[in-house]
Structure formats: structure tokens, C-alpha cells
Amino acid sequence: MGECSFWDWITDTLHLRDLPFMGAPSLMFNVRYWFGTIAVAALAWQVLTGLILLLYYQPSNAYDSTMAIIHNVPFGSILLSSHLYGAYVMILAAYVHGIDVFLRGTYKKSGGAQWVLGVLLFVLTLGVSFIGYSLTGDVLATDAVDVGKGVLTALGLQSLIPVFFGNGTQLDLFTRLLGWHIIVAAVIILLFMLHYPRVGYRVPAISRNNDLTIKPWWPRNLIFTLAVTLLTWGVILLIPSILAVPQVLGKVPILFSPYPGPSLTSPQASSIPAYPPWFFLFLYKMVDMPFGLTVNAVMGIVIPLVVLLIIPALDRGGSPHLLDRPWVTALFITGLIWVIELSVWGA
Template sequence: MTRLLHRITRSRFWRSIFRHGWPDNPLDRTLVMTSNLFLHLHPVKVSRLSLKATYTFGLGLITLILFISLTMSGFMLMFYYSPTVERAYPSILNMQTTIPYGQIMRNLHRWGAHLMVLAALLHMLRVFYTGAYKPPREFNWVLGVGLLVLTLGASFTGYLLPWDQLSYWAITIGSSILAYAPGLGPALQIFLLGGQEVGQEALTRFYALHVFGLPLALAVVASLHLWRVRKDGGLAVQSIASGNTVASESLGTVYAFPVVALIEILLTLGVSLALVLLSTWANAPLLEIANPYLTPDPAKAPWYFVGLQELLEYGHPSLMAVLAPGLAGLFLLILPYLDPQPLGAGLWFTSQRGKRIAAYSALYAIAAVFFFITLETYILPRQLMQERLPQFVSLIIIPGGLLAVLVILPTIVLWRFRPERREMLILLFTELLVFTAIFTLVGWFMRGSGFQLVLPWLAKVGLAHRV
């Protein structure tokens, strides 16, 4: 077998493409890495620690694989989809019922899109909690935040295309949230919808952004992101000897070819198999054709914006849809620059104390959100407050002040223990994460008819109306 491989890789044809032989010695392995466009993404050797499954969980690569798979399934869907108000819904129906493999292709695309948002979010958590945003990787974190926004944009614009009740109303609500941004909001709404309402103009623009603008931007920024991983010295790993973050050399290393290449191939096969199984098991939802005169009850934004929709229940849009998420976004963006110390990167939670801070802040944040929701919904006399107090006080000062106190309170407690900057960031990031997660879950599972707060099993919203 090896002789055969040697023969093939020594042939003139092979060498005209790859220029190296069968890699059974260090020199050939090095040549394989440096002379191949795809393998050149890796250094010749990589640290064993960075390959540990429980370090990265392969989440960055999984996000990338999902992006590539979405590009392929989306390309196939374009053969049959018509982006007009009259033809969009029938073309999806046609795809599902008469085109061979049309239903599964649609399922692959729909489930892949949800999974990509989820994988990008989880990858961000992994990067944060392992301190992999620390110098020299600050800018790659910023590029990552850009990728997350583009991923959300790609998913949001695709949501409208089936033109059913779910997509029509989710986008109507989602875009009305966008319109609250001061100054930019209405302009953004007009840019996206081509008017005040979701119609043919909106469908054309969403289609153009979904099939061309956003995937192109994603491809460009993702390439930059991967190039930066390579240029920043590979993944951040912890040196056992010095406690410093180092590039791979001083630790146990392995050749990237074939070890990393094999891991990547296996991960690609695993993700593809899981996606195919999921798409065989569950069909992408398709409700009745969009009807602008019939609002579903409850009408919900896509799941990743339901947290924002939920927040809007407690205060003025300029606070809940603009200021609060704006501050959270700004915090995410500048986060690596608030923690300039490279020490402690590459290790989950950096220290035992970091781990405890994350656990306690998560528990605190769960209690704090439920306290906020209960107080705002059942205890404060909201009706009376809105009648007696100026709007500025009842809808901005009171809920905003309450949220701010709940966020700041644990930072004051931690301050007394002289925390490192990293520890303070762990506290704030965990709070932000848990607040977002709980508001999303409450909006998703505990809002029934009239968007009233009910117990999850009384919400009576089928899965087809949620995803």
C-alpha cells in the first residue's frame, strides 16, 4: 500500500499539483503542510494541549463547517426558489412535495442555520472562558463579534424567504425592534424593508442580502479570522512550566499533517452526519401563506431576538431595545481591551477562583432576572405608575435603574476581594450571558396568548411556531 502511495505521489501529474511526496518523514510532512493551500492554515506542528477535545470542543471549526454546508444547500435551494410575494410560498411547497430531495435540502439549510448561530455563540463562550481573547488575540475577538453579527444577519434575512405566517410576522416584529435605534433605526428599517412594512421590496432586499451580501461578508471576515488565528501563534495554550501563554513549541507537539488534518476530516464527517440525521428526522416548519391582515397570537421574533422582544415588555423601547443591548454590545466589543494581561490565557476560567466567580455569578444572575420579572410584572403597580408618573420615570428610570442595580450589585461585593481584571470580566460576562439566556427562555417558552406571562406548559405554542 505504502509503495503504491509512493508511486502515485512521485508521479509527474501528482507533483504538478502538490509538489511533494508521500509524507513518511519529517521533511515530507513539513512540505505537505507548507505547500498546500488548505493545510497551510496550520503550522507544521501544533501543541497537543490545543487539540484536547475538552479545550475547544472544536466549536470554531464546527461553525465553519456549518457555514460551508449552508452555502452548498443554499445554492441548491436557489435553483427552485422564486423571491416574489406571489411565487415564494408556492415554490417552497413545490420544493417540499415534487422536487426530489427538496424537503431534505430545505431541512439541511434550516437546521444548519439555527445550529450555526448556536455554534458561533458557544464558540464565543469557549473563547471567553478560556481567556483566548487576551493579547495578542484582541483584534481576532473583535472580528469574531463581527462574525456573530453577520451570522445573525444571515439567519434573520433567510427567515423571511418562505413567506409563511411564521416568517412574515417574525420579521415584522424583528424589524420593528430595529427601528427603535435612535437616528439610525428608521433609516435601517427603510434600508431593509424598502418602506414601513414587509412586502415585495423587503423580500427582494432580504433575498439579495441573504444569498449574496452577507455570505460574501462572512466569507471575507471568516478568512481574516482564520488567518489571524495562524498569525497570532495558533490557539492560545497554557505553558505548564511558566504559567505563560506560548505558541506550541515548548509543549508536547504533533505534526499537523496528518493528525490535525485527520481530526478535521472526522469532525466534518461527524457534523455532516448529525445534520443529515436531524434533517431526516425533523422537517423545517412551514405554516400557512403569509397574511398581513391576520396577526398570529402570540407573534414572536426569531428565537435569537426573542430576548429583546421580552425586554420590551418591561420598559420604553429606547431603553430596552437600544440602550441596554447597545451597552451589552459595546461591552462585548471592547472586552479584550479591558483585560490587557496576557497571563492566564488558554485555561478554562484561568483559576479556581475564576471558576467559583463564574458559578456564583450564574446563580446570582438567575435569581436576579426572576426577581426583576416578578417585581415588574406582579408587584409594582405598573398601570398606576404609568398613569401617575411621567413616562420617562415609569418606563425608563424605574426599570433601567432596577436593571443597573441588579447588574452592579455583585461587582461591589467582588470589589472587596481585590479582584483581577479578568475576574471582574468573568463576573460581568456571566451576568450578561445568563440575563440574555433567561430573558430569551422566558420569551420563548413562557409567553402565551396576548404575550401574557404563563407557565411553559400553558403557553400552547407548537414547535413549528418557535423555530
């Protein structure tokens, strides 16, 4: 018998082929099928950078400690700005991933639970991003907290304001925000651990164990995943690095600035308009509608969330083709256009 190669030796020694990771058909090795991986890669970056930022962030002095991270901590500037843009990439990838899943109709039949988990993950991602955005303590964070309190009041949940936003002191506010930021992030990780294994239930029908088109997870699936992950991390690092260049930073709209705005007590605060992060522009404009805050909140939050969660129950037909499910497709596209229009309007 000939001597085995080094990689074969590694594979056999570590029993890599025996690990319980599924293979993937060749057709899934393209960007369309891997926006979920991009979102997970961004989540991994958020966890890594978030744990480091946690060592330096002080709820008792939120804004000053945030600025100290930028100016005094080694690599603190890129650490903080990449944490921000990691959230942006994660949200954008989740948007595209969700739209693609709907267009392919994989929420049908056995994919219904997967769709519901995905919707919950997306909502929690928006929530954890909102909380993180509020932790900086700048003027925009203050506006965000006020909007959050207003939405809870409009929904009749004002009794939860002390739970999420504290007893009115700055220390209690930022301590609770930090705690909820960590809790929601942990829930996202737990739900992902439920979400990921179910991917195997919604791959195309050709995906069977004895199908020769299925590539084993080692090495192709692993290498492809690592490539997508490293590419995602590169983008997360590159974009805020470019935006932070002094010649560029002054021209960056506040919506996409890699750094916090001025503090609430700064003379510059009065010149900063109340702006939400870009991923909440649609909601910002929705709650500004002339129907009253309660109606606006129900129309902008409750109804869309309920509709998204029950889509698998509403559309139980067999065919995933768009033309075979016209009414639910029209509803989804109308909602998507509504989000885009409100976001542009809110900007």
C-alpha cells in the first residue's frame, strides 16, 4: 500500500469525515445559497469584537468610555467601527437571505418551522442592533431610547419601560441596555443552533445521502464556508476603514458614519437631526404617520410581524413557483416596496 497524503492522514486521524456535518449539493455552492452563511459570519465577528469591547465599555460613563475605546484602546477605532458595520452586514445579509428564501418558496411544507425561526432571528437581530446603537450614549442614542419608550407606550406596554430602560438614571439605563444586548445576542446564538441543523430539511429534493452530487462537508463545504467567512470579515473591516479616512469622513452621511455623534451635552448636539440607523428608517417614518402613535406602531410592527410568521400557514400549496402563489407573492412584494419607500422617505 502506498503512503497516504498528509491531508488524508489529518482526515483519518481526526475522523473528520465522521463528524455529523451534512454535505451539500453542487448547486448550493453559489452566493444565492450562502447569504445565510454571510449573516452567520457577521454574527461570529460581532461576538468576537463584542467580547473585547465589553472589557472596556463602562455603563457608568457610556459616552466617554465609547470615545476612550476609539482614541485610547489599541485598534479600538477599527474594533468599534467594524462592530457597527458587522451589524450592518449581518442585517443586510439577513434581508437578502429572507427574500431569497421567500422567492424560492422553501418555507413550504417542512420548511415552515425554518421560516419562523428565520423571522424570529431577523427580528432579534434588529433588536440587538437597536440596543447596541443606543449603548454609545451619543445624541442619536438618546433619541433612539426616547423612540423605544414611545413605541412601548403606544403598544400599551409602558410597564416594561423600567425593565428595558431602567429607573431613569443614566447608570441604570446603560446597565440594562448592556445586559439586554448580551441576553438578546445569546438568544440569537441559541436560535441559530436550532436554525442551522434544519437547513438539511429544505435543500432540493436531489439531496439524498446516496446522491453522488452531494459533496461531503470535508473538505469542500468547510473550505467554502471559511472562504465566505473570511471574505465577509474583510468587507466588515474594509468599509469602515475607508470611511474613517479624514478626507472621506467629513463627507459621510450621518446614517453611515463609523463613529458616534456628539454627546447630548455638547453644543453640537442641537445641530444633529434625530436620525435612526438606516435599518430602522422605515419604522421611524411609520411612527411619524398622522394616524396616532398606537395605530402607527401596530401597522408598522405588529401586523407585518404576524403576517411574516404565519406565511407558511397561509400558503400551504404544493408548488413553490411565484406564479403559483400570486396573492402571497403580491402581498410580500407590496410589503417590500413599502419598506423601501418608507426608508427612502425617512432618509
